[in-house]
Amino acid sequence: MGLSADATPPRLHSAQAITLLREHEITPTPQRVAIARILLARAQHLSADQLLEAVNRSEPRVSKATVYNTLGLFLRKGLVRAVVVDPAKVFYDSNTRFHHHFYDIKSGTLTDIEETEIGMPALPNLPNGSIVESVEIIVRLRSRFTQ
Amino acid sequence: MGLSADATPPRLHSAQAITLLREHEITPTPQRVAIARILLARAQHLSADQLLEAVNRSEPRVSKATVYNTLGLFLRKGLVRAVVVDPAKVFYDSNTRFHHHFYDIKSGTLTDIEETEIGMPALPNLPNGSIVESVEIIVRLRSRFTQ
DNA sequence: AGACTGCTTAGACAAAGTCTAGAAATGTCA
């Protein structure tokens, strides 16, 4: 047991991925299916670059532009959500339930906090004419024994 | 009354800025004072680029590298804090009280939510051996009449 | 003066993400 990345990360069967895409009114092209099979296999947080790498370990090859296009499409269709917590890159989150995050500063790892695990505070009055798009709580953590 | 940026944003007097820096054990060089006079004049959220522009509207000229170096130093010394909400750039926040933010998606504007205006969320158990570095609530807003 | 320190600087560099223009695939219909 080491620290290396998953050699064979879980994947959806193509049929499952295609069904998911169709349910969200997305034409299931081979590239989109390949991306969905990995990203949507379980609740996880992947950067565009991590996803590009993972997808291109097997066929079909997918370009960087298509990965970004597809992530944008999945976002608009509600299949994933974006987590902005690291100034250097966006994480794409396949957990679409309303939830929050621990962020381990040192390792750069996100961990979900489900809605039931946290007491949601009441919001103050909103600026006039605005509506809430999302509420995110981010708890940054650092290791107790690291200075 | 227009939408243009402040022609003459408020500035601290040099003596005030120097005192602030000394209180935080920062050697008050001319460049650091120039940056502090603008950034610390009031509670605000500026990107590195906005600050670079504002500082260089008058003497002394400050290089990009020095702006980033100084922001890093101010962060470590607790004079400002970083707000990560826009994947494209970090905002530096001169309000160092514990507080949260509204983020207007369209305009890219941050507005403070003071601690007294919102309840502190009850946190779940932390992963073992970790301590809380910060807790941030970000409420993303969009205009009611914009599609 | 010479040596040492801390600070600033230009500009090269890195990395994430966007954009463009053309190629390829897919669909429609005569």
Added chain:
DNA sequence: TGACATTTCTAGACTTTGTCTAAGCAGTCT
């Protein structure tokens, strides 16, 4: 089937934020 339109994919140029390096500059000490 072939002609044409529409959608999707792609390489690679480009933009932007931010980091790094190596040299210069300004004090301080002896």
